[in-house]
Amino acid sequence: MLTVYSDDHRLHFGQSELVDGKLQPCFEMPSRADTVLARVRHQEIGEVIEPKDFGLEPILRVHDAAYVAFLKGAWARWAAEGHSCDMLPSTFPARRLRRDGPIPTALHGQLGHYCFDTEAPITAGTWQAVYSSAQVALTAQDHMRQGANTAFALCRPPGHHAGSDFMGGYCFFNNAAIVTQAFLDQGAKRVAILDVDYHHGNGTQELFYERSDVLFASIHGDPLVEYPYYLGHADERGEGEGAGFNHNYPLPHGTGWDGWSAALDDACRKIAAYAPDALVISLGVDTYKDDPISKFKLDSPDYIRMGQRIAALGLPTLFIMEGGYAVEAIGVNAVNVLQGYEGAA
Numbered sequence: 001m002l003t004v005y006s007d008d009h010r011l012h013f014g015q016s017e018l019v020d021g022k023l024q025p026c027f028e029m030p031s032r033a034d035t036v037l038a039r040v041r042h043q044e045i046g047e048v049i050e051p052k053d054f055g056l057e058p059i060l061r062v063h064d065a066a067y068v069a070f071l072k073g074a075w076a077r078w079a080a081e082g083h084s085c086d087m088l089p090s091t092f093p094a095r096r097l098r099r100d101g102p103i104p105t106a107l108h109g110q111l112g113h114y115c116f117d118t119e120a121p122i123t124a125g126t127w128q129a130v131y132s133s134a135q136v137a138l139t140a141q142d143h144m145r146q147g148a149n150t151a152f153a154l155c156r157p158p159g160h161h162a163g164s165d166f167m168g169g170y171c172f173f174n175n176a177a178i179v180t181q182a183f184l185d186q187g188a189k190r191v192a193i194l195d196v197d198y199h200h201g202n203g204t205q206e207l208f209y210e211r212s213d214v215l216f217a218s219i220h221g222d223p224l225v226e227y228p229y230y231l232g233h234a235d236e237r238g239e240g241e242g243a244g245f246n247h248n249y250p251l252p253h254g255t256g257w258d259g260w261s262a263a264l265d266d267a268c269r270k271i272a273a274y275a276p277d278a279l280v281i282s283l284g285v286d287t288y289k290d291d292p293i294s295k296f297k298l299d300s301p302d303y304i305r306m307g308q309r310i311a312a313l314g315l316p317t318l319f320i321m322e323g324g325y326a327v328e329a330i331g332v333n334a335v336n337v338l339q340g341y342e343g344a345a
């Protein structure tokens with residue numbers, strides 16, 4: 001299996017996230033990608049290549065142009081105002097404030113408009129890192145366009161919380177959505193996205209919620225008790241054209257393989273019935289029992305089983321790296337999925 005990776009990810013290293021009232025070091029750190037890459041190489045799962053540059057166009061097929069322009073120019077404006085620390089929002093358009101009114105011209109006003117939380121710090125290198133992360137995903141997708149049946153996009157920063165015009169939860173560009181749209185633009189009729197990250201892929205859901213050419217299935221911590229809190233319930237089944245093409249599997253804290261895999265089996269049944277031309281996996285491994293910010297109980301052998309069940313669908317499958325914060329185990333767990341998929345584990 002080909003892996004696509006870019007060293008540009010280390011240009012993004014937020015120094016602080018606001019958690020429990022305190023600025024704390026970011027869990028989403030460069031060593032995450034380094035550890036996965038080391039395991040890819042150690043297990044010799046296949047070639048590792050750098051991304052090609054497909055430009056902004058495929059990104060703009062998913063993300064709002066004003067949002068992309070904001071992201072691209074944000075740091076320079078922040079630095080010009082004399083700041084050198086991470087750029088984080090402090091004011092948001094909550095209910096009954098005008099969310100679709102005039103976008104403020106002030107930097108802080110724009111920042112709150114384009115963020116949904118205080119967990120996507122913009123730094124000097126963030127633009128380059130997120131641009132390259134999207135190119136990593138697009139290069140893996142291009143490998144499949146050329147005939148490969150699978151590929152692994154070792155993306156960092158992750159993407160599944162990012163919507164058309166907002167960032168949050170360590171995410172800026174929705175890599176899984178960008179490659180999904182690329183498959184469709186290249187002639188695919190239907191694409192399924194299976195999000196196995198511990199957190200609901202609210203951004204991915206939002207992007208395809210009213211469409212029937214993308215089926216979205218997500219297995220995640222119940223939003224009643226888990227981030228992102230405000231999307232990811234089982235009654236969210238899609239709207240309009242998209243009704244019936246969105247499947248959420250919210251699960252309680254403490255869920256282990258038995259409960260988790262029951263949801264996986266149901267999601268796989270729905271994906272099989274949908275008969276997509278391609279399957280995109282938002283591969284987060286923060287479902288791991290020792291993950292510092294998550295509360296499921298999967299263990300490393302379970303990730304092999306996860307890969308095996310995904311393989312049983314017999315679909316062209318593109319793996320997109322999302323979350324996972326037990327850095328010592330993220331390599332084994334992510335690559336276990338890939339090796340389970342390939343039957344090599």
Ligand SMILES: NCCCNCCCCCC(O)(O)C(F)(F)F
Pocket residue numbers: 019028119158159160161169170171197198199200227284286293322323324
């Ligand atoms: N007290 C709640 C803290 C929640 N902090 C934000 C968690 C973000 C999770 C990001 C992720 O793992 O879903 C991604 F895949 F996008 F990286």
Ligand SMILES: [Zn+2]
Pocket residue numbers: 197198199284286323324
């Ligand atoms: Zn996550």
